[in-house]
Amino acid sequence: MRKIILASHSYLSKGMKYSVEKILGKQENLDFICAYVEDRDLGEEVRKKILLRDENDEIIIITDILGGSVNNELSKLLREKNIYLVTGMNLQLVIEILISNSQNIEELIENAIEESKKGIIFYNKQKVQIEDEDF
Incomplete structure (x- = not known):
């Protein structure tokens, strides 16, 4: 089974899960961790969630920011089998990972x-004509 854990500073990951489920419906394989909102050890909290898995489960952890304390702490888990860490959490990334039916996890993550990335643009620079009737 493939599971996704969203991990962020404060409540970003909780809001991300809520937003994803508003669009896609309930996602049983999606979980979140809000770091630094309570006095708990982040690494230990994730380890508990990971230890509850079958050894063949694939776990994708998506963190909020490269080089941030959440990402740095969770990178220590990469020694574990079938753990994949992705950073730069955004709604499109999470949805793409959830809706993909690719069996190859590395290909799924790269795609x-x-x-x-295609959804991150400076919209003012686009040659898009916005008509009043579109609103």
């Missing part, structure tokens, strides 16, 4: 990253 999701590329697709989510």
Whole structure:
């Protein structure tokens, strides 16, 4: 089974799960961790969630920011089998990972990253004509 854990500073990951489920419906394989909102050890909290898995489960952990304390702490888990860490959490990335039916997890992650990059644009610079009737 493939599971996704969203991990962020404060409540970003909780809001992300809520937003994803508003669009896609309930996601049984999606969980979140809000770091530094309570006096708990982040690494230990994630380890507990990971230890509850079958050894063949694939776990994708998505963190909020590269080089941030959440990402740095969770990178220590990469020694574990079938743990994959992705950073730069955004709604499109999470949805792409959830809706993909690719069996190859590395290909799935790489494709999701590329697709989510396409959604990051400086909209003012686009040659898009916005008509009043579109609103």
